[in-house]
Amino acid sequence: MLVDGKWTAEWHPVQATDAKGGFVRQVSGFRNWVTPDDSAGPTGEGGFKAEAGRYHLYVALICPWASRTLIGRKLKKLEDVISVSVVEPALAAEGWKFGTYPGSNLDTLNGATYMHQIYTSADPHYTGRATVPVLWDKERKTIVNNESADILRMLNSGFGDLADDTFDFYPEPLRDQIDALNDRIYPRLNNGVYRAGFATTQLAYEEAFADVFSMLDELEDRLSAGGPYLFGSSLTEADIRLFVTLVRFDAAYFGLFKCNLRRIADYPALNAYLHRILAVPGVADTVNIDHIKQGYYSIKALNPNGIVPVGPDLPGLYPVELATIRPSA
Numbered sequence: 001m002l003v004d005g006k007w008t009a010e011w012h013p014v015q016a017t018d019a020k021g022g023f024v025r026q027v028s029g030f031r032n033w034v035t036p037d038d039s040a041g042p043t044g045e046g047g048f049k050a051e052a053g054r055y056h057l058y059v060a061l062i063c064p065w066a067s068r069t070l071i072g073r074k075l076k077k078l079e080d081v082i083s084v085s086v087v088e089p090a091l092a093a094e095g096w097k098f099g100t101y102p103g104s105n106l107d108t109l110n111g112a113t114y115m116h117q118i119y120t121s122a123d124p125h126y127t128g129r130a131t132v133p134v135l136w137d138k139e140r141k142t143i144v145n146n147e148s149a150d151i152l153r154m155l156n157s158g159f160g161d162l163a164d165d166t167f168d169f170y171p172e173p174l175r176d177q178i179d180a181l182n183d184r185i186y187p188r189l190n191n192g193v194y195r196a197g198f199a200t201t202q203l204a205y206e207e208a209f210a211d212v213f214s215m216l217d218e219l220e221d222r223l224s225a226g227g228p229y230l231f232g233s234s235l236t237e238a239d240i241r242l243f244v245t246l247v248r249f250d251a252a253y254f255g256l257f258k259c260n261l262r263r264i265a266d267y268p269a270l271n272a273y274l275h276r277i278l279a280v281p282g283v284a285d286t287v288n289i290d291h292i293k294q295g296y297y298s299i300k301a302l303n304p305n306g307i308v309p310v311g312p313d314l315p316g317l318y319p320v321e322l323a324t325i326r327p328s329a
């Protein structure tokens with residue numbers, strides 16, 4: 001991580017923990033908002049007007065939080081308005097790295113090698129983890145925001161007429177209910193899998209494990225009783241936020257994070273829902289199971305030898321054919 005703008009040598013991928021050994025996620029540091037008229041958003045300062053070509057997203061395809069923003073950009077048809085760079089899937093010794101791994105890019109915009117250099121360009125004294133996603137302002141040469149929940153809302157309504165209005169991820173009448181559901185799903189499931197995976201005590205792991213599967217059971221019941229989306233016929237940000245966790249679950253969380261009571265494939269309604277969202281035009285383009293597997297299984301603290309499992313076979317998502325991977329005799 002960065003301490004006063006300097007990369008600390010003893011960087012460690014196991015994140016902060018609380019007194020019980022539970023994983024604690026860092027609070028995001030840049031919280032300004034792009035708005036149609038340049039005014040300030042719910043947090044931070046103004047001066048970030050929606051303009052085509054002005055903003056850039058830095059993402060990792062392994063990362064569920066970054067993927068929220070990629071889906072938002074796709075479905076709001078903002079691809080020509082906001083450019084994107086994708087880091088390599090594996091966390092290097094200095095964190096996220098730009099490179100030539102298939103599906104990744106070099107940073108042609110700022111010429112950085114590592115994501116932490118983007119942070120110190122914005123704030124030479126930055127202290128904190130250099131996380132993705134980052135929404136970068138090419139004009140002011142700074143980070144607008146590095147919190148995916150905020151960026152997803154900006155993509156929904158901050159870009160005004162530059163965005164397509166087929167989807168409204170945060171419709172006025174549903175806002176309280178969406179907030180309430182997000183507040184349940186985030187700690188138990190989205191972050192719950194990380195709490196299980198990065199727990200440093202049996203107790204913290206088991207508490208997280210119970211949260212993950214009780215939440216999945218609850219969502220299975222909810223989707224069996226109605227649908228096609230969490231709030232009926234319209235796809236909202238709650239669906240995007242749930243989808244990014246579900247699509248990683250069987251490939252990474254089940255194995256690496258020891259969330260292995262059941263797979264998403266074992267939940268009929270959740271599995272159908274996962275594939276329903278995957279079939280929404282544009283969504284599948286944001287999902288890269290190879291990056292997801294390579295990225296999670298590169299976390300040395302959890303997988304010291306770095307061996308990436310061949311399976312599981314994920315029909316319709318990541319089919320694995322033994323014949324194509326078995327070494328010939």
Ligand SMILES: N[C@@H](CCC(=O)N[C@@H](CS)C(=O)NCC(=O)O)C(=O)O
Binds near residue numbers: 028065095133146148
């Ligand atoms: N609150 C942030 C969290 C982002 C986050 O934790 N991203 C992870 C990748 S999934 C990251 O960049 N980790 C690098 C690190 O912690 O050093 C958000 O939702 O945008």
